[in-house]
Amino acid sequence: RDAVAGADLPGALVPAGAAVLAFCLVLAVLDAGIRTLTGTSPRVALGRPGLLTRSLGPVAVHGLAGLMMAVLWLSPYGPVAALLVLLPMCVAWWAFAQYHRERAAHQATIRALVQAVDIKDGYTRGHSERVGRATMMIARELGMDDERVETLRFAGILHDVGKLGVPTRLLRKEGALTPEERRVIELHPEYGHEMVRGIRFLGEARAAVLHHHERLDGSGYPYGLVGDRIPESARVVAVADAFDAMTSTRSYRRARPVAAALAELQRCAGRQFDPRMVGALVRALARHGWHPSVTADSHPVPPAATPLPG
Known part of the structure; x- marks a missing residue:
């Protein structure tokens, strides 16, 4: 004073x-x-x-x-x-208000896109939000800062937005897909990237949308990238996506228990999934648990003989 x-x-x-x-x-x-x-x-x-x-x-x-x-x-x-002194403060307040309004508009757009995917593919309703949550858990476990955690959460939420370009009959088909049908579905990462590439604030989330079905051994799609050539954000989303897919009931199979899903991720680590991301998810779930909307608590499904389809 x-x-x-x-x-x-x-x-x-x-x-x-x-x-x-x-x-x-x-x-x-x-x-x-x-x-x-x-x-x-x-x-x-x-x-x-x-x-x-x-x-x-x-x-x-x-x-x-x-x-x-x-x-x-x-x-x-x-x-x-x-x-x-109040004049520059008012200018700063106006600039911050504009930023928050623009961000709120982008988030509303993201919510609308996710709701459209959920409506189109009823069996995966809620999948996008759960993948966003699992992605966020992995990112925090890896020590990423809050801004990047939020970006990766958007990546998890939007990873399947390209399914809006896939015929509904294929998404809801019961039973095995033909090779031609599988090729059509495998276009959804590219469709999704086209849809979100103009949203600048998403940053590396756009790469995750495009590459979340790549595999470390190069057998993934759409470009068959190998190892560290796959963006880190995509490697995080790939683990979160596969985990929620296994612990949720789908048209072609019932859900697995969380423990069985983690065991399968660990089995495929190094070949399909990044071991760092798998380990981070295991540690995060050990601390916080997982409460999916639909899961299996008994009668585990035997592990697949081939790597997860993603």
Whole structure:
């Protein structure tokens, strides 16, 4: 207060900075407490620095602007100069509001696309949201920052959006597909990529939509990429997609128990799936569990003799 009263801005920066840091730390601790109460382990909740780093910048900027107003108000320049500080703050507020409105519009578009896929393929209703959830669990287990976790969640949600370009009769067909029908269905990653490539904020999620059916050994589609040439985001979504497909009832087979699905993922790790992603999912499920809408709790299905179809 004495520093402000003397219009000494440098002298006021240290206590103001300490106040900003204390505020952000309290905010992060409260966020971790809420996450712990909702089921997240305390170690994971406290170990996520995303909220602290995200809030530190905006709070510091607003705190500095408020401090400048107080210093100018008490300076020889008077209240008029202090009020001029409000102008850039209003511009910044308008820019942030525009950003959030645009992001909300994109999210509404994503929800509409997912609902359209769910309506077209009734057997996979809810699959996209569950894959988004499993993708998010893997990404967090790998230590990715919050912004990238959110991007990968979008990748999981949108991975099957290309099925809108596949005839409904093929999606709902009971029994084995003919080679021609399988080739038509295998076009859905390319259809999906065409649909989302114009949504710029999706970033690497677009690559995941295109490549989530690639396999480490090069036997996947659409381009037969091998190993690390497959984008990391696609390798994450591939594991989440296969896991939910196995633990959900489909037209051509019933669901497997979670333990059997994880065993199958581990069996195919290194050939079809990235072992890092499989291990991350196993660790995440051991901590948080999994509660799919439809699952099998008994009478496990024998493991497939060939790698999962994806």
